[in-house]
Amino acid sequence: MRIDERIAHAHGDLSPQEQKAAATLLEHLDDLATYRAAELATLAGVSKATMSRLFRSLGFADFDEVREHLRALRTAGEPRRVDGSPDLAVHVAVEGEAIARTVSQAALRDAALLLAGAGRLLVVGWRNSHPVALHLRQQLVQARAGVTLAPLPGQVLGEELADLGPGDAVVVVGFRRRPQGFAEFLDAACATGADVVLVADPTALPLARRAGVWLECPVQGGLAFDSYAAAMSLVSVLADAVLSARGRPARDRVSAISRTYAALGEVE
Template sequence: MRIDERIADRHDSLTPQERRAAATLLENLDDLATYRAAELADLAGVSRATMSRLFRSLGFEDFDEVREHLRSLRGAGEPRRIDGAPNAEALAAAEQSAILRAIEHPRIPEAAGLLAMAGRVLVVGWRNSYPVALHLREQLVQARDHVTAGPVPGQTTGEELVGLGAEDVVVAVGFRRRPKGFGDFLAEAGTTGASVILIGDPTAVAHASAASMWLECPLQHSLAFDSYAAPMALASVLADAVLGACGRPGSRRVRAITETYERMEEVE
């Protein structure tokens, strides 16, 4: 297993200090090989002993073995941040790897079933997660009705949660650099009785216990800015699975929407 997958798999069993250290590893995954173990411990604000315990908890003998693990990932076609002009072939390979990991998630059919059968669906996202949430909403609304996105620019989400119940689903899109209140939103969403599907990169694993379902989706970050190709691909594959789960009613809705477009001459 990759180091980020190991952290996600063992996160709930880690101590609070080890979780802090793990969060630092995830935030600096591209550059881990440039640090010493002591520097990582200082960066995380934990002791060197805590950092060493974390390495062992993740199945590594020491930090040298972590470095070797990272080298093996690069050797398998998953390059990290590079200096100078980007290598187009390496960048494309990294994007492909991230997309494949996203769209092959084993719980996509289960998530699609929940979304197809829900009374109402609320899709939320903040900052860079908002375009992913909005894209997912725009796809889902083609297959079924009663799908909303939030927060509407300039508004809050409290009013969106009131009235949700056990027959509804909240999809929370939370990629890294989430707003401070993200955890509070998940907790409040859970009190409504609605199923909560969390979609995020490995750094969101700390919030996974507050969700009914956790769909981990990688971000590709070989360049200075994160690429959201994998999240957008996951949104498309998930929506496609929802359309399939909706069956004939979903197909009829798609056709009705197309006919409405044609009558209103809204699209070319």
């Protein structure tokens, strides 16, 4: 198992200090091998002994073994940085692996049923997560009514949450380099009584327990910038599952929308 998968698998059994150390490892996966174990402990605000216990809990003898693990991942097509022009074939292979690792079937089913049956549905995403949230909203609105997107330009979120309650749902898209206040928003969304689905990369694992459904989706690939190919693929699969879950009403809505497109001449 990859180190991020090991952290996800063991997270519930880790002590609070080990979870804090694990969050630091996830934040620095791209350049983890450039640090010493003591430096990582300082970054995490934990003791060197805690960091060593974490390595053992993850199945590594020590940090040297972690470095070897990371080198093996890069050899398999996940370099930390790219020198010169990227190899397109390697990039495609890495993207395919990321898509294959995205989310479990059970979590996908649970999320689809929540989104299909919710009264109101709010989709939220900031920064690089916003295009993913926008695409998800655009797909879901084909299958059901009452889907809104936030934040929009000039918009704050308090009034959006004020309308939500039990029977509603919020999809929070939160890929890494999330804005300050992200955790507080997640708590506020949960406090409304609405069901919360969190879509994010493994660095959001410490927040996953706050959500009702956790859809883990990797964005780290072989290039210098994060890749959202797996995230967009997840949007397509999730929207398709919602369409199927809603059945005939969703198909009737798709037909009605298509007739409206034709009447207005909006699409070719």
